[in-house]
Amino acid sequence: MKSGDTDLLSGKGYEIIELLQGLDVPRTEAISIACLVCGEELTSQNIEQASGLRQPEVSIAMRPLRERGWIEERNEKKNTDKGRPVKYYKLIVPFEEIVKTFESKALKKNMEMVEALEQLKELSGNH
Structure with a gap:
């Protein structure tokens, strides 16, 4: 999922965001849910690129989703020993x-x- 990141949120994704926000779901949480519904397993960077959210916003938005048991989060080390591991998220419900x-x-x-x-x-x- 590299070049198509910006295409992740289709019309359906934007509609999900709008409807969730109408239910008082915080904007960043609504965007993250829509990305995960429209994609499979996504990296934090996939979500950032598709949505325009910054990395800290993605991390903060994922916290309540994880607490509710809606997502699975895993870390994968990069090919090099330097830098932080890549975070992957996917809906599990x-x-x-x-x-x-x-x-x-x-x-x-x-x-x-x-x-x-x-x-x-x-x-x-x-x-």
């Missing part, structure tokens, strides 16, 4: 499962809002 997680979170938030509105209605009737 189906994208549908990720979507269901965000769906549950959104439904819970909506229920909390409805309950708050009901309480406000009750309070407004008791002046």
Whole structure:
């Protein structure tokens, strides 16, 4: 995955980013998820080149994905003994499962809002 890095995010990828951000998913996290959905196993550099994110942004965005158990991360030494190892990332859960997680979170938030509105209605009737 070298020359096609910038082509990684297709129309589908950009749509995923937009929809995830609409669900209050942080921008860098949404971009990283979209890259991993559109690619197979990707290096941090693949994601940087496709998305325009900087290396620290990719690392920070991957932390919550790793904590949720959505990605696998592995290090591979470069051919030379110098420099940091290359980080590889890949999704280890189906994208549908990720979507269901965000769906549950959104439904819970909506229920909390409805309950708050009901309480406000009750309070407004008791002046």
